[in-house]
Each structure stands twice: as C-alpha cells, then as structure tokens.
Amino acid sequence: MKLKNIGFSTMQIGIVAIVLAALIAVSSLVSEYFASSYNMMIIARSLAFIGLVTTGQAMLMLLGELDISLGTIGGLCGVIAGMLMVNLGLNPFVSMLLAVMFGALFGLFNGLLVTGLGLHSLVLTIAMAGVYKGINLVLTKGVAITNIPEQVQFLGRGQVWGIPVPFIIMLVIALLITVIAHKSPFGRYIFAIGDNPPAARMLGIKTNRIRIMVFTLAGTLAALAGTLMVARLGTAQPSIGDSWVLPSIAAAVIGGVATTGGVGSPLGAILGAGIIGVIENIIVLYGVSPYWQGVISGVVVVLAISFDSISRRFLFGRH
Amino acid sequence: MKKMVFGAAVAAAVMAGLSGAAVAKDSYRFVIVPKVVHPWFDLVNDGAMEAAAYLKETAGVDVEVEYLAPQTASVVEQNQILERAIATRPDGIAIDLLDASANKPVLEEAQQAGVKLAAFDSVPPDGMVFTAIGNDFCEQAKLASERLVELLGGKGKVAIMQGVPTAPNHNIRYECHKEVFASYPDIELVAEGIDNDDIETAQKQAATIMQSNPDLGGWVACDAAGPIGIGQAIKEAGLEGKVQMVGLDNLPDMITLVEEGVADSSSSTRPQIQGFYSVMMLYDGANGIVTPKTVDTGILLISKDNLEGELR
Numbered sequence: 228m229k230l231k232n233i234g235f236s237t238m239q240i241g242i243v244a245i246v247l248a249a250l251i252a253v254s255s256l257v258s259e260y261f262a263s264s265y266n267m268m269i270i271a272r273s274l275a276f277i278g279l280v281t282t283g284q285a286m287l288m289l290l291g292e293l294d295i296s297l298g299t300i301g302g303l304c305g306v307i308a309g310m311l312m313v314n315l316g317l318n319p320f321v322s323m324l325l326a327v328m329f330g331a332l333f334g335l336f337n338g339l340l341v342t343g344l345g346l347h348s349l350v351l352t353i354a355m356a357g358v359y360k361g362i363n364l365v366l367t368k369g370v371a372i373t374n375i376p377e378q379v380q381f382l383g384r385g386q387v388w389g390i391p392v393p394f395i396i397m398l399v400i401a402l403l404i405t406v407i408a409h410k411s412p413f414g415r416y417i418f419a420i421g422d423n424p425p426a427a428r429m430l431g432i433k434t435n436r437i438r439i440m441v442f443t444l445a446g447t448l449a450a451l452a453g454t455l456m457v458a459r460l461g462t463a464q465p466s467i468g469d470s471w472v473l474p475s476i477a478a479a480v481i482g483g484v485a486t487t488g489g490v491g492s493p494l495g496a497i498l499g500a501g502i503i504g505v506i507e508n509i510i511v512l513y514g515v516s517p518y519w520q521g522v523i524s525g526v527v528v529v530l531a532i533s534f535d536s537i538s539r540r541f542l543f544g545r546h
Numbered sequence: 547m548k549k550m551v552f553g554a555a556v557a558a559a560v561m562a563g564l565s566g567a568a569v570a571k572d573s574y575r576f577v578i579v580p581k582v583v584h585p586w587f588d589l590v591n592d593g594a595m596e597a598a599a600y601l602k603e604t605a606g607v608d609v610e611v612e613y614l615a616p617q618t619a620s621v622v623e624q625n626q627i628l629e630r631a632i633a634t635r636p637d638g639i640a641i642d643l644l645d646a647s648a649n650k651p652v653l654e655e656a657q658q659a660g661v662k663l664a665a666f667d668s669v670p671p672d673g674m675v676f677t678a679i680g681n682d683f684c685e686q687a688k689l690a691s692e693r694l695v696e697l698l699g700g701k702g703k704v705a706i707m708q709g710v711p712t713a714p715n716h717n718i719r720y721e722c723h724k725e726v727f728a729s730y731p732d733i734e735l736v737a738e739g740i741d742n743d744d745i746e747t748a749q750k751q752a753a754t755i756m757q758s759n760p761d762l763g764g765w766v767a768c769d770a771a772g773p774i775g776i777g778q779a780i781k782e783a784g785l786e787g788k789v790q791m792v793g794l795d796n797l798p799d800m801i802t803l804v805e806e807g808v809a810d811s812s813s814s815t816r817p818q819i820q821g822f823y824s825v826m827m828l829y830d831g832a833n834g835i836v837t838p839k840t841v842d843t844g845i846l847l848i849s850k851d852n853l854e855g856e857l858r
Contacts, residue, residue, distance in 0.1 A: 258634075260633045260634045260635065261633075263633060265632065265633050265655075265659070266630075266633035269626070269629040269630065269632075269633060272629075273626055273629075368711070368740075369708075369711045369740045369742070370711045371645060371647070371648070371711075373647050384651055456622065459651075460621065460622070460625070460645075460647070460648040460651075461647055461648060461650065461651065462645060462647045462648045464620075464621055464622065464645065464648060466618075466619075466620045466621065466622065467622060469618065469620055470618060470620060470622070470623060507626075508630055508633075511614060511627060511630035511631070512630060512633060512634055514612050514634075516613070521617060
C-alpha cells in the first residue's frame, strides 16, 4: 500500500507539473506581460508565503488532518515578531526566530488539543483560529506595528540573482520536507497513519506523537510565512494570513493530496499553489472585472479538483 | 480657492492634450486600485470613466480605465493587485493606499518601472512624491464632530467608529475627531469601534457599544461603511432621535439614513470627482506635465436641507 501511494504521488506530481506548465504556456500566449521577468518575480514572491503554509497544510492532510488556524498563527507570529523587535527593541533576527518558535508552540498546542481531547482537527482549529486572531487584536488593537528594522527586510524584499529571497527559503524548505515525507521513517509513518490509522497503531506507530509533531511543523511554517511577510511589508499587519488557509487547502488538493489522508506529496501541493498563483495572476493581467475574479478563480479550482478526482479513478481505480 | 485648484487642474490636463507635449500618445491605459470592492469606490470608478470620456472629447485621445479592486481590505492583497497591475506596464496607477508603509515598496517598484502614480482619498508614503487627490480629511472629520457636539448642546457621551486603523485617511479622521471632542470639557469619548470598512462589522460593533453605553449621545465615523452600520444598529435598537449620528460620505445608504432622520447629516467627500481628477493627473503626468502636490476635491455637509439633487 505504501509503495503504491508513493508511486501514485510521483504520477500525480507529474500530472500537476504538466498542468502548471500548460497553464504557464497558455498564459504567456494570452497576455504579453505574463512572461516578463517582473511578473515571474511577483508570482514567485507571492508563492513563497502561501507555499510555506501549503507545505504544512499538505503534511497535515497526509495524516488526514486539517489546520484552519494556520493563517491566524502566521498573522499572530508576524505581530509578535514586530512587537519584539520594535516595542521591546530585541535584535530583529532573534525576534523573528522567537516568533517562529511561538508558531511552533501554537502548532504544538493545536496538536495536543486534537490528540488529547480526541477532537476533530477541523472543528478544533476553526475555534483556535478565533483565539489566535483575538490575541492578535488584543495585542495590536487592529493597528499595524511600523518601523520594522531595515536589516531584516531583505528576507522579504531581497533578491538573489533575480529570485526573491522568500521564494528561495520556501523552495528549500518544501524540498527538504518532501524528501523527509518520502524517504524517512517519519514520512512513512505519516503516510501509514493517513492511510489507515488503526493499522498504523497496530504496527506500533505512535500515531498521536506523529500527529503532534506535524501540527507543530505546520505551525512553525505558518509562523515563518508570517514573519517573512512582515519583512516584506516593513510593517506587522494584523491582517497578515487572513487569506491563506483556503488557498493552502485548495493548493494541496489540486496538487494531488487527498483530504482523506495517506495520498499525495508536499511538492505536489506546492505545484498546486503555483497553479492557483498563475490563475490569480492571469485573471488580473487579462483585466477581468474584480466582481468576476472570485467566480472564475473558484470555478477553475473546482475544475482542477474534479480533474484530480477523475484522473485517480481512471488511472488507479481509486476514489 | 478649491474652484481655482479645479480650474488649474483642468487647464493643465487639457493643455497637455492640446499642446501635444513631447511624449503625447494616441492612447493611454490607467489603472484604478481602490482599498477594496466597495460601492464608494464604484463611484470613484464612475468619475474615472467620465474623465476618460472627457479626454476623448476634448483632446481626442483614447483612455482605457482599468478597475482592479482587492476582494478584502488587506494590504497584502492590495500589494498583489498592485504588483500585477505594474506587470501590465500601464501609463499610470491611481491608488487609495491601505497602509502607506506597507504599500511603499511596491509603489517604489512602480516608479522604477516608469509608471506614473496618483493617490486618491489618501496621501503618498513618506519620502515619495506624487499627487494626492482628495479632501482635507481632518477638516472633513472636524466638520462631522463639531456638528455632533452642536447637536448634543456641547454636553454628552460620544463614540467613534474607526475604519481600517492603518489606512492613512481613516487614521487622520480618527485623530481629528478625538481632537475636537477633547476640546469640549463636557463631551466624553466613551467608546471606539473598529469596522475595517465593513458595514456588518460596524453594525455589530455599534450595537454592542450602545448596549454597554445606554446613555450614549452620538456617533461619528472614520470611513464610509461605518455610519451605515451604525445607522442599522440605531434603527434595530429603536434609538432614532435618541442617539445622534453625523455620518461620512455619500453612499446611497448613507443618503437614505439622512432622509429617514436616523443620521442628522453626513460630511461627504466627492468620490466621482476624486476618480475624475485621478485620471486627469495621471494623464498630465504621463505627458510630462508637473502635477500639483494635492488636488482638493472639497467637502459637502449633506443634510435634509440640501438632499435634493445630491447624488440620487
């Protein structure tokens, strides 16, 4: 079963990569601006933040879990980073590191609640999203923290050989996590739990421990996205992360990660995020009315998910 | 004075077209980036389209106006829209800044790409120079808060509904409301809400604040959505006439609240005129004309006395 899943993932990644490449080719034909270096840079930069959240979400989905609070964790940790470096005057890099550690703590807390209380992660994390957003507003009163030190801003705004720094960070982390997911015992445990939790327990896998670790990982990645966004904007906005969660789930599904767990790959999820990013980009470049953008973007995502479902049935006879 | 500014702006815009300045073209494309999808910004877009038609008629140039609105009032989303607009290499972008600091890096990218900029209903970030089209936000707020104080006879408890706290224009209005209230010793500011330019949020916040402050005398707001939500909350609580409100701007729902007597009046910006002059200033800028630092589109206190013919 495990080998079949990994084979399936490779096939799925291939299909998603072909779809993304086709979308890029079509977009280049549709808009003369699409293939410009500036446009490629903004797509990459945008993908960096949502990509980090998607990677964490995809790992959770491989377990059959979801975390709706990842966006608000990102926003809260961005605000914490801002407060530490601006209000308390801590070294900005240390502040960012501490904020990412707070993200790990929030993820750990989510994991402990899900496993300890036996609650459904979807329901629990919807509630926790309210808690983290509430703390954010208590800390900021809705007002952004400005004057983020310039020395950390290159992490959000900088480029190396024309490639945005946050995109490089995201790519390295996503590839590392993909390797861990497919090549390490830890990754194999995740697939086993997602595929059949009772069987995984019978095999002696400490399922709750693995779940808690993945929740912690997802919280860490969301916090990293939030703090990098603070470096990008130069201010710690309370609204950071508000629009990250649904695209992170949609991207993972488009990228071949099954919501039921046990099937998929973080790399596929990143490619899925790329598909969403290109669609959102081309909609604006093509001058679609803002009132239609949500409809078109949503319909394309539904089509992509339907394509994924149909391809599974035809290729693998599996729903 | 304001008429003089308008006149100068129109003259400059038309001259640019008529004089056939060195870089004059047959067609132009300008992008309007508001804070969020919102009826107030639709009026700005209407004004921008009017300017395009005016330029076609008077200068014979084709002007395409593209309206790209973020789905939510999030500076992250607004920056993404802005980046994508820059990628299409328009002749100019007029933007209502959600957060000057956070918008600044992308606006700098636009200037580096040679795209002309104008700010409407907001002011450029510190260190950046381009025309700001709008009104004196402080004057607009003070007109409303002074009117409320007058309605309350200089005595009572008041509340302020903030819009998006990081939006420069909302923040200026908020500070100026506070300044006015602080100057009256018998006026007590007892509550503040944040609606993030969302009517439903404003309604919920206002209802809660009025429950916890049963002796509240009146409201002012810092954004266009706020007073509409406050008005709904006043009506639901049956407090018309007991809780006073001086609103902001001239959305149809706001005008209705004034008509119904739920709001005494509204201190209004002119969104259509802001849209009109945004395009005019971008057109001038694209033709190498030096544009003014500010274009003041004026303020109108809308009350039952002058409702006839006012934007209905």
